[in-house]
Structures are given as C-alpha cells and as structure tokens.
Amino acid sequence: MPQSVHFISATRHPNLTFPNLSPKPFLSLTNPKFPLCFSKPASIRVFSQDLNFRSEVLVSNNNAGASATPALPQSPPTQPYQVVLGDSAAIEVDAVTEAELKENGFRSTRRTKLVCTIGPATCEFEQLEALAVEGMNVARINMCHGTREWHRCVIERVRRLNEEKGFAVAIMMDTEGSEIHMGDLGGAPSEKAEDGEIWTFTVRASDSPHPERTINVNYDGLAEDVQVGDELLVDGGMVRFEVVEKIGPDVKCRCTDPGLLLPRANLTFWREGSVVRERNAMLPTISSKDWLDIDFGIAEGVDFIAISFVKSAEVINHLKSYIAARSHDSDIAVIAKIESVDSLKNLEEIIQASDGAMVARGDLGAQIPLEQVPSIQQKIVQLCRQLNKPVIVASQLLESMIEYPTPTRAEVADVSEAVRQRADALMLSGESAMGHYPEKALAVLRSVSLRIERWWREEKTLEAMELPDIAFSFSDRISEEICNCAAKMANNLEVDALFVYTKAGHMASLLSRCRPDCPIFAFTTTPSVRRRLNLQWGLIPFRLSFSDDMESNLNRTFSLLKARGMIKSGDLVIAVSDMLQSIQVMNVP
Numbered sequence: 001m002p003q004s005v006h007f008i009s010a011t012r013h014p015n016l017t018f019p020n021l022s023p024k025p026f027l028s029l030t031n032p033k034f035p036l037c038f039s040k041p042a043s044i045r046v047f048s049q050d051l052n053f054r055s056e057v058l059v060s061n062n063n064a065g066a067s068a069t070p071a072l073p074q075s076p077p078t079q080p081y082q083v084v085l086g087d088s089a090a091i092e093v094d095a096v097t098e099a100e101l102k103e104n105g106f107r108s109t110r111r112t113k114l115v116c117t118i119g120p121a122t123c124e125f126e127q128l129e130a131l132a133v134e135g136m137n138v139a140r141i142n143m144c145h146g147t148r149e150w151h152r153c154v155i156e157r158v159r160r161l162n163e164e165k166g167f168a169v170a171i172m173m174d175t176e177g178s179e180i181h182m183g184d185l186g187g188a189p190s191e192k193a194e195d196g197e198i199w200t201f202t203v204r205a206s207d208s209p210h211p212e213r214t215i216n217v218n219y220d221g222l223a224e225d226v227q228v229g230d231e232l233l234v235d236g237g238m239v240r241f242e243v244v245e246k247i248g249p250d251v252k253c254r255c256t257d258p259g260l261l262l263p264r265a266n267l268t269f270w271r272e273g274s275v276v277r278e279r280n281a282m283l284p285t286i287s288s289k290d291w292l293d294i295d296f297g298i299a300e301g302v303d304f305i306a307i308s309f310v311k312s313a314e315v316i317n318h319l320k321s322y323i324a325a326r327s328h329d330s331d332i333a334v335i336a337k338i339e340s341v342d343s344l345k346n347l348e349e350i351i352q353a354s355d356g357a358m359v360a361r362g363d364l365g366a367q368i369p370l371e372q373v374p375s376i377q378q379k380i381v382q383l384c385r386q387l388n389k390p391v392i393v394a395s396q397l398l399e400s401m402i403e404y405p406t407p408t409r410a411e412v413a414d415v416s417e418a419v420r421q422r423a424d425a426l427m428l429s430g431e432s433a434m435g436h437y438p439e440k441a442l443a444v445l446r447s448v449s450l451r452i453e454r455w456w457r458e459e460k461t462l463e464a465m466e467l468p469d470i471a472f473s474f475s476d477r478i479s480e481e482i483c484n485c486a487a488k489m490a491n492n493l494e495v496d497a498l499f500v501y502t503k504a505g506h507m508a509s510l511l512s513r514c515r516p517d518c519p520i521f522a523f524t525t526t527p528s529v530r531r532r533l534n535l536q537w538g539l540i541p542f543r544l545s546f547s548d549d550m551e552s553n554l555n556r557t558f559s560l561l562k563a564r565g566m567i568k569s570g571d572l573v574i575a576v577s578d579m580l581q582s583i584q585v586m587n588v589p
C-alpha cells in the first residue's frame, strides 16, 4: 500500500488548509530508530492510498497516445536508445546506464562518476564514443593545451554524440590559470636534463634556433623572486634543479634529479622546506587569456568551468556574477580547483562559494609536501560533502596506464581509497588525454568503483558521517530534512530506488549528499540540469517533463520506465519532490 508524508509549509502553500490526520500508518512503516525531525510549524500529512487506483490510472495513461512498448524498435537507427512518445511523454536517460540497469538491476549501477580529460588520444568521434560507452560522465578539456578551434571541435563532437547516441556527457572546461610554466621547448617533444648539468631559465624570448639547455619561462618576475640555493621542481618534482646563480633576467640552475622536461611543464620553487609563494600572490587567478577562454566556454555553453589555482572565494563570486550576466540561463557550474597553499588556507569559503571542487593533486603535490596530500584529500572530500558540493579526485590515479595496459596495485589502492571516501567523481588526465590505453584506464576506474561501492554496502561497519544543516531559508530546511529522512528510510526499508522530481537539481544533490544504499533516479525538466547532475554521486539523471501533480508524475514515470524495462512491478520506491514537499513510499504497480 503506498504511503506518504507531505510537509506542507505555510510559506510555500499559503492558501492550503488540511485536516489533522493520524500519523499512524506512516510511523508503523519506519524503523523505530528513525527520527522524524522538524522543529518549526511544518505540518505533516500522512495518508495511504489504494493501489488499485494507481493501477487504473496507469492503464489509462498507457492507453492514451502511442503505446510505449512498440516505440523502441521504431526509433530511428541514429537514436537507438531514445523512446519518443510524443514530445511531452519523452523520457531521456543515459544509454549506458539504461543498459546497465536492465542487465544488472538497481543495486549494481555505479555510483562514482568518471571524468576523462580529452586530448590527442581521445578527440576523434569514435574515440569519444568508446569512452562514453565505457562510462565517461564528463569530458574535460584543458585550456593549457591545444587551440580554441581544437576544443570547439571536441565540444561539437561530444554534443553530436549526446544527440545521436543518447548519452548525456557533460563538458568541463579547465582554465590554464596563472601558474608559472616553461615554454614549448621550441617545438621539441621533450628534452633530457642530466645530473649536474647547468640549465638557464629565462624570461627572454628565445632566439631561433632554440639555444641549448635554455628554458623559457612565462613569468617576468622570475629572477627577482628566486634566491641562490632555492630548489626548482619541474612538474611537481619529476625533474629537480638547484638555483646556483642569477644573471639579469636569467636564472642558472644545476640539475639535481635528472629526467625528461616536457613542453609547458609547471615550475615551483622551494625554500627551506616550503613552496615560495611571493610570485604566486602577484599573478591573477584568472589571467587575460583565461577570461578569453571563459568567454569561449560561455559561448559554447559548457556545463562546468573549473578554475585553476583558486586563492580566495572572491574570484569565484566574481566569475559567477560574470557568467550570470553573460549566459542566457546562467547554469554553468563553477568548480574550484584546490591545488595551492593559498586555496588550503581559505578552503571553506572557497568551497562554499563554488558549485563544486576538484582535489587537483598534481599541482597540490608540488606545493605541499607529498605526504600531506592524502589527509588533505580526505579533508576536502568530507568538507565538500558536508557543504553539499560535488568533489572530484584528480591526477595520477592510474598514471602508469599512460604507458602500460595494467595499473599498479598501488594505483588500484589509491582509486579504491577515493571511492571509499565517497568522492563524487574520479578523473583521468594524461591516461585519457595522451595515453596508450584510455579505454582500459576508464574500465579500471569503473570496475574498481563498482567493487568498492559494493564492498562498502555489504560492510556496514563504515563510518556514518554527521551532516550539518546547510539550509538558509525555512523552505530549504524542509527540503533538507525530507532528503535526510528519505535517504535514511531508503536504507532502513531497503528500497530499490529513490525517485526525486527536481527542477533545479537541488533536492537531487541533497539526496546524493546522504550517499544512500540505493541509486537515485533524478527527474528534471532541463537538459543542462540533467548534464550537470551527471557529476554527482549516485544520481541517475533523467530528462522528463513533469507537472506539479505528483500523482500523475509518478504514474507517468512508472509507465515510461516499465515500458523500457528499467523497473518492474513490485519494486519498492521512495519518491520525493521539490514541488510538493513530500515523501512517498510505494511498490511499483
């Protein structure tokens, strides 16, 4: 028998009056440990409904318009996964998720999302499709590399992939930022620095041909800021030098850890055990080139903009107002990359101001001692979840797979740890951008995620995180309580899925924040919200047009999903919605 609890707040429904109904049918369903808590005058309305009534509605719904079942084979060959029942009845879901749900059921769908950096190894349409099939949720383009034309072409291909093949891959643009980096080595793919060699780092434009053992640097204040005796780390320590002499704008360095210098590798200077930060403070977080890239991202309608080397919340607030003033629907999410000492100092404000964060371990590990990176990763992942912001763990997850078809055991352990921490997403960088085995690397992320998620559900010994209240308004407070309660009920009642009807995605992310045992089907009316929800843990975003009438929404959803074989009669579902603040528990008729 379907049962529901409605939270009707006076602020939301000023004209509503309702009878004082007994809460017994609802409470008898719940685990006695479950605290149904709300403190302000939100009223609860609890009622049970006759299941037969739903069945009748369902039948009539199915009979209205085209029948759902035969629609699948009639779909055009370029859209093999889309069922179209006339515009208003269409439901769209990621093709791979749909296949997974049908094959393995709710419990085994992957909760951890996967981000792939697109580069020369993965930019062709077929290569992008192979990644989408393997589970890529978000394609990342790194504006440090390639031309805008190149990136435009990748964006266009991802869009085409979504349209033609039924995926919902989101696009994340990552800014170059004002990090100090080397030039492009006069076109050489790499240069070898040997132990004891003296190299010159200079801000002078290089003559051609490129002088031997000379590296161009993009920061004019270089010679002023460094001191003889400073340590220079290339690419976070892949090659090391010691500063031995300063001559005008040139800095002479002796190689102390030999290795390969790659074009545009980043540079950090260390003095007495910490990174030298004076010069970083001088550089703007968003350079003039970054602003042009941001304009490009807005014009192309990317879903996320990730900002490199964020130092404070102000820059995020500034960028968010800039985007809001320029993009029509202003729903580009801003992701703060945590990769500098400054970002760690202002961590909470930065995350609070952003729409999500990335633990950018590549540069972070060049700015703080390496052994501090794991605990800081854990802290950022936890803080993001507490503040309800999606978090991506990035860089070197499967670094050896750039060259080899199998990861090291240590890499598998690192991926497992990020999944165990319940980060929203994992990211591939070089592995997918320029590695030899992009699809294999993605397959490793996928299989490790699935395995660790299952292990975590089976081993109920893992810690339950205290989630602080985050809402500012009373209405948001109700949404938050509903989601916390619904997620807890879902675990206690062992339901098959949570359904959430959400226009802007907020209720969906509140449910995701609770990391419930079952997957969360998030129904949203807007394609861009659907793509954005693709970054968040456990959410299966669907695009569906729905009304304010939950009764008819549920009936339509059941009918559409049953027709596609994604749910079946008897499945136990908890539904919440942000139109009518309510929790409903029911078996699929």
Ligand SMILES: Nc1ncnc2c1ncn2[C@@H]1O[C@H](COP(=O)(O)OP(=O)(O)O)[C@@H](O)[C@H]1O
Pocket: 117, 118, 119, 120, 142, 144, 145, 146, 362, 429, 430, 431, 433, 434
């Ligand atoms: N658009 C691109 N064009 C060419 N090479 C790229 C591109 N994107 C990434 N790469 C390659 O993949 C490597 C790893 O990517 P990423 O981690 O995003 O950049 P970085 O190493 O600069 O931080 C880069 O160093 C670069 O060699």
Ligand SMILES: C=C(OP(=O)(O)O)C(=O)O
Pocket: 142, 144, 174, 308, 339, 359, 360, 361, 362, 363, 364, 394, 395, 429
């Ligand atoms: C993700 C990172 O940023 P990028 O690849 O742009 O340097 C990082 O530093 O870990």
Ligand SMILES: [K+]
Pocket: 142, 143, 144, 174, 175, 176, 177, 308
């Ligand atoms: K970048």
Ligand SMILES: [Mg+2]
Pocket: 308, 339, 360, 362, 363, 364
């Ligand atoms: Mg970085």
